[in-house]
Amino acid sequence: MTDALPIAASVEVAGVLTDLFVVLLAAKLGDELFKRIGQPAIVGEILAGVIVGPSALGIVEPGEVLEVFAELGVVFLLFWVGLETRISELREVGRSALTVGVLGVILPFAGGYALGALRGDEPATSIFIAAALVATSVGITSAVLIELDVLRTRAARTVLGAAVVDDILAMILLAVAVGLAAGGGVDVAGIAGVIALALAFVGFFAVGGTKLMERRPQILHAPRFSESPLLPAVIICLGLAAFAAQIGLAAIIGAFLAGMMVAETKEQHPIEEEIAPLYAFFPPFFFVFIGTEVDLGALADADALLLLAAVTVLAAMTKFLGAWLGARALGRREALVVGVGMVPRGEVGIIVAGIGRTAGVIDDELFAVIVGMSILTTLAAPPLLRRLVRTDPDQAGAAAA
Amino acid sequence: MTDALPIAASVEVAGVLTDLFVVLLAAKLGDELFKRIGQPAIVGEILAGVIVGPSALGIVEPGEVLEVFAELGVVFLLFWVGLETRISELREVGRSALTVGVLGVILPFAGGYALGALRGDEPATSIFIAAALVATSVGITSAVLIELDVLRTRAARTVLGAAVVDDILAMILLAVAVGLAAGGGVDVAGIAGVIALALAFVGFFAVGGTKLMERRPQILHAPRFSESPLLPAVIICLGLAAFAAQIGLAAIIGAFLAGMMVAETKEQHPIEEEIAPLYAFFPPFFFVFIGTEVDLGALADADALLLLAAVTVLAAMTKFLGAWLGARALGRREALVVGVGMVPRGEVGIIVAGIGRTAGVIDDELFAVIVGMSILTTLAAPPLLRRLVRTDPDQAGAAAA
Numbered sequence: 001m002t003d004a005l006p007i008a009a010s011v012e013v014a015g016v017l018t019d020l021f022v023v024l025l026a027a028k029l030g031d032e033l034f035k036r037i038g039q040p041a042i043v044g045e046i047l048a049g050v051i052v053g054p055s056a057l058g059i060v061e062p063g064e065v066l067e068v069f070a071e072l073g074v075v076f077l078l079f080w081v082g083l084e085t086r087i088s089e090l091r092e093v094g095r096s097a098l099t100v101g102v103l104g105v106i107l108p109f110a111g112g113y114a115l116g117a118l119r120g121d122e123p124a125t126s127i128f129i130a131a132a133l134v135a136t137s138v139g140i141t142s143a144v145l146i147e148l149d150v151l152r153t154r155a156a157r158t159v160l161g162a163a164v165v166d167d168i169l170a171m172i173l174l175a176v177a178v179g180l181a182a183g184g185g186v187d188v189a190g191i192a193g194v195i196a197l198a199l200a201f202v203g204f205f206a207v208g209g210t211k212l213m214e215r216r217p218q219i220l221h222a223p224r225f226s227e228s229p230l231l232p233a234v235i236i237c238l239g240l241a242a243f244a245a246q247i248g249l250a251a252i253i254g255a256f257l258a259g260m261m262v263a264e265t266k267e268q269h270p271i272e273e274e275i276a277p278l279y280a281f282f283p284p285f286f287f288v289f290i291g292t293e294v295d296l297g298a299l300a301d302a303d304a305l306l307l308l309a310a311v312t313v314l315a316a317m318t319k320f321l322g323a324w325l326g327a328r329a330l331g332r333r334e335a336l337v338v339g340v341g342m343v344p345r346g347e348v349g350i351i352v353a354g355i356g357r358t359a360g361v362i363d364d365e366l367f368a369v370i371v372g373m374s375i376l377t378t379l380a381a382p383p384l385l386r387r388l389v390r391t392d393p394d395q396a397g398a399a400a401a
Numbered sequence: 402m403t404d405a406l407p408i409a410a411s412v413e414v415a416g417v418l419t420d421l422f423v424v425l426l427a428a429k430l431g432d433e434l435f436k437r438i439g440q441p442a443i444v445g446e447i448l449a450g451v452i453v454g455p456s457a458l459g460i461v462e463p464g465e466v467l468e469v470f471a472e473l474g475v476v477f478l479l480f481w482v483g484l485e486t487r488i489s490e491l492r493e494v495g496r497s498a499l500t501v502g503v504l505g506v507i508l509p510f511a512g513g514y515a516l517g518a519l520r521g522d523e524p525a526t527s528i529f530i531a532a533a534l535v536a537t538s539v540g541i542t543s544a545v546l547i548e549l550d551v552l553r554t555r556a557a558r559t560v561l562g563a564a565v566v567d568d569i570l571a572m573i574l575l576a577v578a579v580g581l582a583a584g585g586g587v588d589v590a591g592i593a594g595v596i597a598l599a600l601a602f603v604g605f606f607a608v609g610g611t612k613l614m615e616r617r618p619q620i621l622h623a624p625r626f627s628e629s630p631l632l633p634a635v636i637i638c639l640g641l642a643a644f645a646a647q648i649g650l651a652a653i654i655g656a657f658l659a660g661m662m663v664a665e666t667k668e669q670h671p672i673e674e675e676i677a678p679l680y681a682f683f684p685p686f687f688f689v690f691i692g693t694e695v696d697l698g699a700l701a702d703a704d705a706l707l708l709l710a711a712v713t714v715l716a717a718m719t720k721f722l723g724a725w726l727g728a729r730a731l732g733r734r735e736a737l738v739v740g741v742g743m744v745p746r747g748e749v750g751i752i753v754a755g756i757g758r759t760a761g762v763i764d765d766e767l768f769a770v771i772v773g774m775s776i777l778t779t780l781a782a783p784p785l786l787r788r789l790v791r792t793d794p795d796q797a798g799a800a801a802a
Contacts, residue, residue: 013472014646020473021639028632065469071414072421230681231429238422245415277678280631 016065020285023060023069026052027284040382042143042287046375049291062292066285071251073286074139074347078252079237080279081142082259083272084151085160087210090260093157093330096338100158100326101165104342107322108133109173111314125366127177128356132370133315135170137346137378138163139252139286144382145341148389155337158327160256162342167250168198174352175248181359197247205240205257210264217265230274233262286347293350294375298368307365312373316380319343337388343381349374420461421470421686427453427461428685441783443544443688447776450692463693467686472652474687475540475748479653480638481680482543483660484673485552486561488611491661494558494731497739501559501727502566505743508723509534510574512715526767528578529757533771534716536571538747538779539564540653540687545783546742549790556738559728561657563743568651569599575753576649582760598648606641606658611665618666631675634663687748694751695776699769708766713774717781720744738789744782750775 026048034044052059060066090097112133116126138160145156175191213219220229220236237258244254262271299308324339353370356362362370427449435445453460461467491498513534517527539561546557576592614620621630621637638659645655663672700709725740754771757763763771 013469013652014643016469017472017476017639017643017646017652021636021643024632024639025636028636065466068414068417068466071418075418228681230678231425231685234682235422235426235429238418238425242415242418242422245418251414251418274678277631277675278682280629281635281679284632 019060019063019066020069022052023049023066023285023288024281026060027288030288031284040144040147040386042140042147043379043382045284045287046291046378049288050294050296050375051291052288053292053294055292055294055296060288060292062289066289066292069282069285070289070347071286073282073284073289074252075237075241075255076275076278076282077139077142077286078256079259079262080146080275081138081151081160082256082261083263083266083275084146085157085256085260086263087206087260089152089157090161090206093154093161096158096327096330097161098165099329100162100323100338100342101169103322103326104136104162104319105134105166105169105173105322107318108315111318115311115314122361124177124181124359124361125356127173127180128352128359128362129311129366129370131170131173131177132349132352132356133311133318133345133373134166134173135345135348135352136163136166136319136342137344137348137374138166139283140344140346140378140381141341141385143283143287144385148386150389153334153337154330155327155334155341158330158334158338159341162323162326162338164202164253164256166342167253168195168202170348170352171198171248171250174355177352178355178359181356181361194248198249201244201247201249202253202257205254206260209257209261213261213264217268220262220265220268228274229265229269229271233258233271233275234278236262290347290350290375290378293371295368295371298364299372304365304369308369308372308376311369312376315345315349315373316343316377319377333388337385340381340384340388344378345374346378347374349377417466420464420467423453423460424450424467424470424686424689425682428689431689432685441545441548441787443541443548444780444783446685446688447692447779450689451695451697451776452692453689454693454695456693456695456697461689461693463690467690467693470683470686471690471748472687474683474685474690475653476638476642476656477676477679477683478540478543478687479657480660480663481673481676482539482547482552482561483657483662484664484667484676485547486558486657486661487664488607488661490553490558491562491607494555494562497559497728497730498562499566500730501563501724501739501743502570504723504727505537505563505720506535506567506570506574506723508719509716512719516712516715523762525578525582525760525762526757528574528581529753529760529763530712530767530771532571532574532578533750533753533757534712534719534746534774535567535574536746536749536753537564537567537720537743538745538749538775539567540684541745541747541779541782542742542786544684544688545786549787551790554735554738555731556728556735556742559731559735559739560742563724563727563739565603565654565657567743568654569596569603571749571753572599572649572651575756578753579756579760582757582762595649599650602645602648602650603654603658606655607661610658610662614662614665618669621663621666621669629675630666630670630672634659634672634676635679637663691748691751691776691779694772696769696772699765700773705766705770709770709773709777712770713777716746716750716774717744717778720778734789738786741782741785741789745779746775747779748775750778 027045030044030048031041109130112130113126116129145151220232240254240258241251245251320339323342324335327335327338350371353367357367428446431445431449432442510531513531514527517530546552621633641655641659642652646652721740724743725736728736728739754768758768
């Protein structure tokens with residue numbers, strides 16, 4: 001029964017297991033506490049991450065293993081969202097989703113660039129600030145929508161569809177920003193290729209993949225396999241997530257598409273029950289990981305705090321306005337839900353800023369500010385969303401139905 | 402919805418997701434194929450690892466992330482075994498388990514040391530060969546016993562109990578071997594401390610932990626927590642696994658004890674259903690990982706093959722004899738099952754040999770031979786065990802009961 005000292009010696013298994021234990025325990029405590037005080041559970045989990053992370057107790061450092069678990073967390077989260085999404089329902093909101101996605105990218109980008117220009121930043125730096133303000137963290141919004149049990153409403157569908165559009169646009173902007181930071185200019189042909197590939201990927205699996213599964217659910221189910229369809233479904237999820245990441249798209253887009261494909265076979269076998277434990281296990285690592293990335297120390301002077309306030313308000317207002325404008329056709333209430341739902345930046349802003357720092361165009365203070373903005377928009381949106389949905393008779397009806 | 406290029410850039414998420422996808426797919430294919438030809442599924446998974454690993458296709462390299470998933474695989478495997486084990490049933494086989502564990506360590510150790518001495522190896526090298534021959538991979542045996550549905554038989558209980566004894570002894574021997582290899586002699590007081598700690602850990606959670614859970618199952622269950630007891634149970638599992646690893650014991654001993662504790666609350670809530678998906682997801686990484694560690698290239702000459710044959714036969718015979726002698730009181734058939742059940746070395750021999758290589762007392766050829774022995778004993782035992790259990794009317798009865 002030994003892997004005693006040995007495995008511990010080879011990759012510090014003891015340390016990794018301790019980190020995983022601490023993260024899961026902290027997440028559960030934050031979750032339970034926030035549920036009891038009537039707040040969104042994921043906010044409790046993110047704050048638990050701030051507390052156990054380097055900013056406070058310093059028990060957990062965000063390292064490679066934790067990052068992989070966080071990535072799988074958001075992969076299984078979006079796989080779950082995909083499982084609850086039928087392509088037919090997504091198609092109904094196609095036009096609004098496109099408008100929301102596009103306007104929700106243009107306004108924050110313009111605002112971020114203007115802020116950089118006002119501060120007298122280099123164009124490359126301004127472009128990175130702008131790119132960090134662009135991308136919505138659909139992981140955060142999805143988790144709140146699931147918690148409120150409104151994932152099947154029209155507003156929720158619009159947010160999901162817009163997030164796919166948003167992701168493709170953000171990918172393009174980031175490619176441009178990286179090109180400019182490297183001083184190489186913009187490789188138009190290369191970017192056109194990336195766009196074509198992204199559209200082909202999404203189109204192929206969203207349309208062809210779901211149709212295939214609808215017609216041949218036995219791909220996933222008995223008698224082809226001797227046991228439950230859980231592992232085949234998870235293999236499709238990881239496969240499409242890996243494929244998406246390989247072509248430069250977000251892994252979670254692949255996971256979302258995989259979920260939609262598997263959803264088409266639900267009549268054969270209610271697979272949610274078996275996915276649920278994976279959905280319970282992994283996502284807490286994602287939320288806690290976001291919290292561990294906060295650096296409160298770097299924000300401890302007045303200038304930084306002022307800049308943080310400005311960037312946060314700018315990020316929230318421009319995204320809300322763009323998304324709300326795009327969603328007006330859905331009606332007043334739903335446009336509000338979509339607007340607020342697009343606000344959280346979560347991990348995305350942090351990652352873009354990190355790339356800018358590596359490229360040498362984002363300094364440490366600006367990095368901490370962008371991370372702070374990502375966390376603040378992420379913490380602010382869920383309670384607002386909760387209130388909007390709770391007080392809306394239509395949404396409440398839809399949720400109950 | 403973006404974590405696009407960025408996350409991929411920060412830890413090569415695309416590569417990690419691709420590895421996880423390939424490993425899980427290969428495991429599933431090996432599993433299905435071997436079930437169809439009437440062989441143990443885990444043998445198919447290990448061979449799948451050989452095929453995708455560096456020895457053949459080279460698609461997957463055994464790196465840190467894969468090692469963590471493999472470790473969690475064997476942790477959740479032993480947690481599952483613990484869930485199926487009641488402390489009262491384990492106590493019934495206590496005496497046999499102790500004899501099996503002790504004799505099953507002494508004979509392989511003596512055999513391994515003698516082989517080293519015959520080859521003219523240094524004492525430090527001989528001690529490492531001996532230590533690599535000692536430890537049983539209870540993960541492999543457990544998986545086969547679960548597959549055959551005989552985990553609740555007396556022979557299976559004996560193997561589990563003996564594996565705990567085996568692990569504690571192996572830990573001590575390894576500490577001695579590492580001390581000798583470092584030229585520092587044997588720290589008797591330190592080793593006595595380690596032994597006391599190990600016994601206290603196992604005793605405390607096996608007796609006190611299970612009693613606590615039996616009396617206060619609400620620690621795990623509603624109304625204390627707002628949802629299912631899955632996460633609290635997993636937190637206990639990771640916590641005890643990390644604790645065991647921190648004090649130098651195998652993480653899987655902690656996981657096994659955690660499983661036994663949670664098992665005492667099963668009357669309140671049948672938690673197996675919720676653990677099952679985690680048990681389906683993680684262990685394949687463990688089996689495939691073992692396969693990826695084989696280095697067929699280093700075994701490509703006659704001398705190495707001869708040595709491999711000798712070490713493998715020695716490892717199998719001495720462990721079988723020791724365990725069989727210790728289990729004779731259980732009756733002829735059950736003693737055979739226990740003897741064969743203790744044979745697989747799996748990951749354990751590989752890890753011990755790796756430490757010896759790092760310490761400079763095991764050369765590359767000897768390392769490849771010990772890895773080969775670990776894999777061969779691991780591949781040989783499951784079919785034998787299957788045949789023994791299948792043709793035994795008593796065991797078959799127990800399995801059906």
